[in-house]
Amino acid sequence: xxxxxxxSVIPGFGITFGFATFFxxxxxxxxxxxxxxxxxxxxxxxxxxxxxxxxxxASYRLTFGASLLAALINIVFGFIVAWTxxxxxxxxxxxxxxxxxxxxxxxxxxxxxxLTAVFAGNGWxxxxxxxxxxxxxxxxxxxxxALTLIGMPFVVRTVQPAxxxxxxxxxxxxxxxxxxxxxxxxxxxxxxxxPAVLTGFTLAFARAVGEYGSITFIAGNIPYKTEITPLLIIxxxxxxxxxxxxxxxxxxxxxxxxxxxxINLLQAWGRRRISGAVRR
Amino acid sequence: xxxxxxIAVSLIFLGGLLFAPLGxxxxxxxxxxxxxxLASFADSDTGAAIRLTLLTxxxxxxxxxxxxxxxxxxxxxxxxxxxxxxxxxxxxxxxxSPVVSGLIYVLLFGAQxxxxxWLQDHDISIxxxxxxxxxxxxxxxxxxxxxxxxxLMQQLGNDEEEAAITLGAGGWFTFFHxxxxxxxxxxxxxxxxxxxxxxxxxxxxxxxxxxIRGLTNTMPLxxxxxxxxxxxxxxxxxxxxxxxxAVITLIxxxxxxxxxxxxxR
Numbered sequence: 001x002x003x004x005x006x007x008s009v010i011p012g013f014g015i016t017f018g019f020a021t022f023f024x025x026x027x028x029x030x031x032x033x034x035x036x037x038x039x040x041x042x043x044x045x046x047x048x049x050x051x052x053x054x055x056x057x058a059s060y061r062l063t064f065g066a067s068l069l070a071a072l073i074n075i076v077f078g079f080i081v082a083w084t085x086x087x088x089x090x091x092x093x094x095x096x097x098x099x100x101x102x103x104x105x106x107x108x109x110x111x112x113x114x115l116t117a118v119f120a121g122n123g124w125x126x127x128x129x130x131x132x133x134x135x136x137x138x139x140x141x142x143x144x145x146a147l148t149l150i151g152m153p154f155v156v157r158t159v160q161p162a163x164x165x166x167x168x169x170x171x172x173x174x175x176x177x178x179x180x181x182x183x184x185x186x187x188x189x190x191x192x193x194x195p196a197v198l199t200g201f202t203l204a205f206a207r208a209v210g211e212y213g214s215i216t217f218i219a220g221n222i223p224y225k226t227e228i229t230p231l232l233i234i235x236x237x238x239x240x241x242x243x244x245x246x247x248x249x250x251x252x253x254x255x256x257x258x259x260x261x262x263i264n265l266l267q268a269w270g271r272r273r274i275s276g277a278v279r280r
Numbered sequence: 281x282x283x284x285x286x287i288a289v290s291l292i293f294l295g296g297l298l299f300a301p302l303g304x305x306x307x308x309x310x311x312x313x314x315x316x317x318l319a320s321f322a323d324s325d326t327g328a329a330i331r332l333t334l335l336t337x338x339x340x341x342x343x344x345x346x347x348x349x350x351x352x353x354x355x356x357x358x359x360x361x362x363x364x365x366x367x368x369x370x371x372x373x374x375x376x377s378p379v380v381s382g383l384i385y386v387l388l389f390g391a392q393x394x395x396x397x398w399l400q401d402h403d404i405s406i407x408x409x410x411x412x413x414x415x416x417x418x419x420x421x422x423x424x425x426x427x428x429x430x431x432l433m434q435q436l437g438n439d440e441e442e443a444a445i446t447l448g449a450g451g452w453f454t455f456f457h458x459x460x461x462x463x464x465x466x467x468x469x470x471x472x473x474x475x476x477x478x479x480x481x482x483x484x485x486x487x488x489x490x491x492i493r494g495l496t497n498t499m500p501l502x503x504x505x506x507x508x509x510x511x512x513x514x515x516x517x518x519x520x521x522x523x524x525x526a527v528i529t530l531i532x533x534x535x536x537x538x539x540x541x542x543x544x545r
Contacts, residue, residue, distance in 0.1 A: 010441050011451040013358045016350040021366070023347045027418055028373060031384035034394055038387050077293045084290040088283055096290075098534040102298055104473070105526040105533070107480025109500035110519045113507060114301030117308060117516075124300055149297050210377025213482030213500065217507065230379035234487060237383065242392050249383045256375045 032253070039250035042243055050247040059229040066140060066228075067208035070147035071155075074204050075197055078155030085156075086163045100157070103150050108213025115146050116218045138220030143228065146214040151204030158203065162196035162270070195270030202266060206259035210252065302523060309520035312513065320517035328494040329502035329518070332410070336498060337478045340417045344474055348425025349467070353455075356433035357441070367430065373422045382416045382487025389415075408490030413498065416484040421474045428470035429463060436462055469536045476529040480522060 039047065050056065084090075085097050103111065119126040119136035126136055136142045166189065174184040190197075212230040219226040227235075229252060236245035310317055320326065351370060355363060373381065387393050389406040399406060406412045440462075444454040460467075482500040489496040497505055499518055506515035 008358060008438070008442075009445045010357045010438060010454075011445070012455075013354055013360075017354040017358075017360070020347060020351040020354055024351075024366075024369060024422075027415070028369065028422060031388050031419070032372075032376075034387045035380070035384045077289070080286055081290045081293065084286050088287060090287055096294065098530060099294070099298060101533065102302070102526065102530060105476045105480075105529040106302075107482060107500050107522045107526070109480070109482045109503045110305060110522050110526070111301055113503055113515060113519050114305045117304045118296075118300045124304060125296060145297070149301070152297060206375065210380070211483075212377070212379045212486070216504065230377055230483065233379050233383055237386060237487065240392075242387065242390065245383055246387060249380045252377050252380050256377065256380075260372075260375045 035246055035249055035253060038243065038246035042247060046243070047247050050244045051251050055223055055227070056229070056232060056248060058224045059227050059232045062140060062143070062226065063209055063229045066143045066147055067205050069144050070151055070208050071201050071205040073144070073148050074151045074155040075201050078152055078200065078204075079159055079197065081152075082156045082159040082163055086160060100153050103153050108150065108211065109217070111149055112146060112214030112217030115142070115149065115214065119145065119218070137218055138226065140226060142218040142220075143215055143226065146218050147208040147211060150211055150214065151208050154203040154207060155197075155200035158196050158200035159193060162193050166192055192273070195266060195273050199263060199266040199270060202259060202263050206256070206263065209255060209259070305516060305519050305523050308512065308516040316513060317517050317520070320514045323514065325494045325497070325505075326502060326514065326518060329497045329499050330521075332413070332497070333479050333499040335410070336414055336417050337475055339414050340421055340478045341471060341475050343418060344421055345425050345467070345471055347422070348429050348470060351426040352429035352433045352463075353459075355430050356436075357438055370426050370430075371423050373419050378420060378481065378483025379487055381419045381484040385412055385415050385419070385488055407488050408492070408496060410496065412488035413485050413496060416488045417478050417481050420481050420484050421477045424474035424477060425467070425470035428466050428473075432463055432466040433459075465536050465540050469533065469540070472529050472532050472536075476526065479525060 042050075081100070085093060085100075116123075116137050118124050119129070119142055121127065121130045121135075121137070123137070129136060134141070136145060170188055170192075171184055174188045175181075179187070210230065212228070212234075215228050216231065219228065219231075221227055221231060229248065233245050233248050233252070236242075236248065321330075351366075354360075355367065386407055388395055389399060389412065390396055391400070391407075393407075406415070440458050441454050444458045445451075449457070479498075480500055481498075482504075485498055486501060486504075489498070489501055491497060491501060491505065493502075493505060499522055503515050503518050503522075506512075506518065
């Protein structure tokens with residue numbers, strides 16, 4: 001095989017490479033190509049009309065707004081959780097540390113059903129919020145909470161290792177030189193953790209934009225009000241309007257690629273930061 | 281003071297977001313006694329949903345495991361052009377929205393899809409049938425085993441395999457007796473995460489399933505169907521089963537992380 005750069009005594013390149021690329025091509029690349037072709041094959045004015053339809057625009061606003069808010073909530077509280085787990089020792093810390101990954105393992109249908117029950121007007125938490133005029137379930141706020149849940153581990157798990165690697169002597173030096181704790185936090189700790197926090201933010205945001213399962217339960221799915229973009233794709237498919245579904249799907253796929261690129265750039269920035277600190 | 285405050289904030293945040301939902305599932309499922317919980321599973325559609333979920337996982341998980349081992353073997357053991365491209369493409373399904381993951385198969389195999397006409401002529405149904413559910417689930421769980429094994433096998437290096445081969449061992453023998461014992465915990469880690477996602481996937485499966493009760497509803501889809509019927513006892517009973525799966529997955533995952541001495545994202 002010409003493209004093999006190095007000769008090796010280890011066998012099995014042909015069969016493993018062949019199977020892996022065949023499986024990847026058939027299962028992932030061919031179907032994704034079908035989507036792009038379907039979108040590209042559309043008449044441009046029609047494509048534009050579908051993706052800028054007022055109902056679609058309302059769904060983008062809701063999807064991005066709620067995802068952005070959820071990711072912002074997560075960088076504040078996720079940071080506090082990561083800080084608590086790294087810096088403090090308290091009973092149950094190992095248990096809390098393990099349960100952070102729960103949203104990765106818990107099916108989204110379960111978290112959606114459960115959050116709806118917790119935040120409904122008669123739910124455990126909802127009953128205290130309803131009298132205050134705060135409606136969570138079947139409202140945009142509920143969507144934000146569901147997206148916060150699924151994004152939370154991304155932020156905690158990217159900030160936590162960065163915080164563990166942060167050299168303590170830098171903080172001690174700042175304190176010795178007379179910096180207040182707040183000054184040390186905002187001028188010394190936070191800049192060093194910025195790449196990790198931003199990576200966590202982007203991962204949580206990217207995951208939230210595509211989420212569907214938990215939202216169908218808590219959103220109420222009212223057009224223009226609590227209808228997210230993935231739901232709109234499903235509605236178009238139910239109407240057998242494959243072209244419109246593909247057009248909106250292409251928009252979501254393009255957003256996924258932009259997010260993927262952003263995450264890769266942020267991670268490269270984080271690695272440079274760390275290697276730069278070590279060299280110094 | 282700061283310490284107590286921050287721990288309290290963390291616990292309240294996680295309490296409302298994680299513990300309350302998990303608690304409500306188990307309280308609602310078992311609140312009316314174990315008999316009521318058991319009675320929910322007497323329903324034939326619920327039984328069919330459980331069987332379909334198990335069947336899907338039984339097909340998808342081994343397939344993606346074989347793929348993961350193959351991909352990790354060729355990436356970790358050999359140098360070839362386009363390797364980093366291949367690694368990026370393997371992770372691609374993680375970036376795609378679950379609904380889009382289902383949509384792409386509808387565009388291929390649906391009535392108006394690329395192969396729709398041919399499939400109809402030959403009386404094969406993929407969309408709104410079990411094969412579509414298997415395909416969509418395979419797509420979303422595609423990277424799980426590979427992305428655990430690739431960095432692990434790259435880090436372990438080739439020396440031991442090269443020694444075995446040089447001493448006359450065959451390829452399969454080397455894999456099962458030299459490589460596998462060293463990657464088994466990482467492999468198991470990828471497999472249980474793959475399984476959890478396969479059994480719990482909602483969005484992608486929802487698009488291709490057609491929601492035919494007793495035939496194409498998996499457990500997560502059946503929860504939605506019961507919820508829409510206001511059959512809360514049934515919905516929470518099925519949800520409790522999937523929560524149990526999540527708890528077991530988390531326990532095994534944590535034990536494996538302690539065993540391997542690493543933490544994964």
